Amino acid sequence: MKPxxxxxxxxxxxxxxxxxxxNNIRLMAQAFASGPCKLRPHFKAHKTPEIARRQLAAGSCVGITCATVGEAEVAAGLCDDVLIANEVLGNDKCRRVAALAKSIDVKVAVDSEQGLREISMAARDANSEVGVLVEVNIGFRAGTQPGQPAAALAQRVxxxxxxxxxxLMGYEGAAMGIPERxxxxxxxxxxxxxxxxxxxAVSDAGLPCEIVSAGGTGTYDITGRMEGVTEIQAGSYVLMDTEYAKQDLPFAKAFWVLGTVISRPGATxxxxxxxxxSCTQDHGMPQVKDLPGATVMFLADEHAMIGVPPGCSLGPGDRVALWPSHIDPTINLHDMIYVAEGEHVVDVWPVAARGYIEQRRES
Amino acid sequence: MKPxxxxxxxxxxxxxxxxxxxNNIRLMAQAFASGPCKLRPHFKAHKTPEIARRQLAAGSCVGITCATVGEAEVAAGLCDDVLIANEVLGNDKCRRVAALAKSIDVKVAVDSEQGLREISMAARDANSEVGVLVEVNIGFRAGTQPGQPAAALAQRVxxxxxxxxxxLMGYEGAAMGIPERxxxxxxxxxxxxxxxxxxxAVSDAGLPCEIVSAGGTGTYDITGRMEGVTEIQAGSYVLMDTEYAKQDLPFAKAFWVLGTVISRPGATxxxxxxxxxSCTQDHGMPQVKDLPGATVMFLADEHAMIGVPPGCSLGPGDRVALWPSHIDPTINLHDMIYVAEGEHVVDVWPVAARGYIEQRRES
Structure with a gap:
């Protein structure tokens, strides 16, 4: 790479x-350095092997969390302990998980008989064994009912x-974004x-329950200190966004979308x-970096319309930077990330697990 | 490809x-078969060469519209007349446009002295000539002021x-999404x-104005019939989405996101x-295809939470399909599109201009 x-x-x-x-990576590793609960950083946040490598190298990690099979296939190149914190259904995807299980310790979430049937059949066909966490519904997204129903499904597994x-695993997603501590x-x-x-309930039934996985950036030091939780799936802390910046977290925003002004259609x-x-708005409009009084008013496909104070000299050709409201889907729009020290680009990292990698094999 | x-x-x-x-392609080509105004289909809608080829083959087209330089580089493989309907600033991008202009007729939008300076310098450096449409502000996005200011900038060009x-070009974006005709x-x-x-104003100044480009799917038969408009930049008509489906258009929804149910966390x-x-929500929640009474309640990164009627039998492993509210950013999330005739997949088309192709060269 040229400088x-x-x-x-x-x-x-x-x-x-x-x-x-x-610094974000260091702070999070320190938070889990002592105590029984460890970190399993979520790869879906950035899909970038170079970032995951640094998270693992900082210590306190038991492995990597992924959301998709494709992410797990990329993560398998970095780490031999991967949790797909999601139900995996569909023959093709179950086969891919079963193949991964021949070389690394891979675990998936299961919350239904059908899910159990599909992953176990694929594993038997591949002559491999896939780890299972029963997902418990502790919010709104997925999971079997807590207590006896969870224990009954664990028994079936x-x-x-x-x-x-x-x-077991669960995701307290409804708590994650609440700004007030x-x-x-x-x-x-x-x-x-x-x-x-x-x-x-699972332990009372005499079943093993070595992993209890939950948590995220907003709850790492709440859920991570609850007795019985063994690992936290935080992802956003590594780069942060404007939503998590509303919380009392020690992590700082480390990531932005750089743009170029192409027009000054009005005085303001x-x-x-x-x-x-290039910058999603699913958690709200991005914020303008280093430009007091400027506000993103509207995003079109390839246009950010930004309101600026009347005296602002920003014009065509000038640079502007946006702090995203949600890093995960924003990074997923790009193939690479520029790594900066001050004004200098010191590296370029591929977003290797962007999108659905099976589509790139197909096309 | 295996069947x-x-x-x-x-x-x-x-x-x-x-x-x-x-059928959508045929209907739009027919709409511009007679009359002075022609079609310049917008490549940003789908970024897929196989679709653009069919649009061009159906006739009534003067060329292709693009939003980015990367799209234009891909479109140049399909057509020798490309409009980048956007201001292009930045040395790297201007150089790429100037290089394209050596092999095809490429035009960019200009609305500022700085924009004119950058593209003209790059063209002179490359010993090429880039076509320019002065963009006029007829909405909120970009453009110089209408009338004399536009003529003055045209004079400078x-x-x-x-x-x-x-x-000249303009985009009546504020009109585009109004449902009532x-x-x-x-x-x-x-x-x-x-x-x-x-x-x-430009003609009165004795300047050439052979191209007057505007319009979109929502206004193709309004703007396209206004005397003086020479071409329409419609894109969404080819696949349609739930937003444009609210209008009285003859085009039908031809495109959906196929998913698999992974959980049934509650009775409804x-x-x-x-x-x-995999399916953006920037124009609102997607709609559920072929499942009366079902509604998308929430989208997370890799989860669609769908409310279903109490008796609905949909469960883990079943397929579900979503009609997107906005095709452009939804397609931009994927590397390929499955092409179906009924239940049969008859082809797989790469979304070749997805994202920012310069990033793939860099990484």
């Missing part, structure tokens, strides 16, 4: 402030060939309590080339 | 109903080496009127694997 400065890279582009990111019961803590404790009730508006095909 | 059925492809996946798409004045028509006529006033909720990393 570059941020001022001459093509836009729109993703930029990481390397030292801020490394334990008696099924091709799979091995490893424990006390309300977030109360919501997380209530939700994760339903997971822990299920752990008791500029238009830049970083629309929602 | 496949929709029931055994991996999800989430994009699916095109080939005959419905071909005409006297600048490396570029050639080809005409009469209101949409009034808004489009008012906006495009400001473009046509500028055409008069199912969760599928098609979240907002």
């Amino acid at each position: 570059q400065r941020l001022s001459n890279i093509s836009t729109p582009a993703l930029v990481i402030d390397l030292s801020v990111m490394e 334990a008696e099924t060939d091709g799979v091995r019961l490893r424990g 006390d309300k977030r803590e109360a919501a997380a404790r209530a939700a994760v309590g339903r997971l822990l009730v299920s752990v008791t 508006t500029v238009t830049a080339d970083c629309g929602h095909k | 496949q059925r929709l029931s055994n492809i991996s999800t989430p996946a994009l699916v095109i109903d080939l005959s419905v798409m071909e 005409a006297e600048t080496d490396g570029v050639r004045l080809r005409g 009469d209101k949409r028509e009034a808004a489009a006529r008012a906006a495009v009127g400001r473009l046509l006033v500028s055409v008069t 909720t199912v969760t599928a694997d098609c979240g907002h990393k």
Whole structure:
């Protein structure tokens, strides 16, 4: 790679402030250095092997969390302990998981008889064994009912060939985004309590439950301190976004979308080339970095319409940077990330697990 | 490609109903078969060469519209007349446009002195000539002021080496999404009127104005019938989405996101694997195809939470399909599209211009 400065890279582009990111990684590793609960950083947040490598190298990690089979296939190149924190259904995907299980310790979530049937059949066909966490519904997304229903499904997993019961998982998603610490803590404790009730039911049934996986960036030091939780699936802490920045977290925003002003259509508006095909708005509008009084008013595919104060001199050709409201889907729009130290681009990292990698094999 | 059925492809996946798409293409080509105004279909909608080829083959087209330089580089393999309907700033991107101009007729939008300076310098450096349409602000996105300011900038283009004045463009974006025909028509006529006033000013100054480009799917038969408009930049008509389906258009929805149910966490909720990393919500929630009474309640990265009627039998392993609210960013999330005739997958088309192709060269 030829040396570059941020001022001459093509836009729109993703930029990481390397030292801020490394500090986030260090802080999170320290938070899990002592105590029984460890970290399983979520790969879906960035899909970028170079970031995951640094997360693992910082310590306190038991493995990697993934959301999709494709992510797990990429993560398998980095780590021999991968949790797909999601139900996997469909013959093709179950076959891919069963193949992965021949070389690494891979676990999937199961919350239904059908899910159990599909993954166990694929594992038996491949002559491999896939780890299973029973997902418990402690929010709104997925999972079997807490308590006895969870224990009953765990029992079914334990008696099924091709799979091995490893424990339980849940995601207290409804708590994750609450800005006020006390309300977030109360919501997380209530939700994760339903997971822990299920752990008791499973243990009372004499079944193994070595892994109890939950948590995220918003609850890492709440859920991560609840007795019985063994690992936390946080992802966003590594780069942060404007939504998590509303919380009392020690992590700092390390990542932005760099754009170029292409038009100044009005006295108090500029238009830049970083629309929602480069910076998503699913958690709200991005914020403008280093430009007090500027606000993103509207995103079109390839246009960001930004309101600026009347005296603002920003014009065509100038750079502008947006702090995304949600890093996961924003990074997923790009093939690479520029890594900066100050104005200098010191590296370029591929977003290797972007999209659905099976589609790239197909086409 | 081995023969496949929709029931055994991996999800989430994009699916095109080939005959419905071909009918949309035919209808739009017919609409521009006679009359002075022609079609310049917008490549940003799908970024898929196989679709653009069929649009061009159906006739009535003067060329292709693109939003980015990367799209234009891909489109140059299909057609020798490409409009980048957007200001292009930044040395790298201007150099790429100047290089393209050596082999095809490429035009860019210009709305500022800085934009004119950058593209003309790159063209002179490359010893090529880039076509220019002065963009007029007829909405909120970009453009110089209508009338005399537009004519003054056109004059500057005409006297600048490396570029050639080809005409004017504007985008009546504020009119495009209005569901009621009469209101949409009034808004489009008012906006495009400001473009046509500028055409008069340019012509009165003795400057050439052979191209007057505007329009979209919502206004193709309004703007496309206004005297002086020479071409329409419609894109969405080819596959349609739930937003445009609210209008009185003759085009039908030809495209959906196929998902798999992974969980049934409640009596009236199912969760599928098609979240907002596979189907965007920037124009609102997608709709559920072929399942009366079902509604998408929430999209997470890899989860679609769908409310279903109490008696609905949908469960883990079943397929579900979502009609996107906006095709452009949804397609941009994928690397390929499955092409279906009924249940049969008859082809697989790469979304070759997905994302920012310069990033794939870099990484």
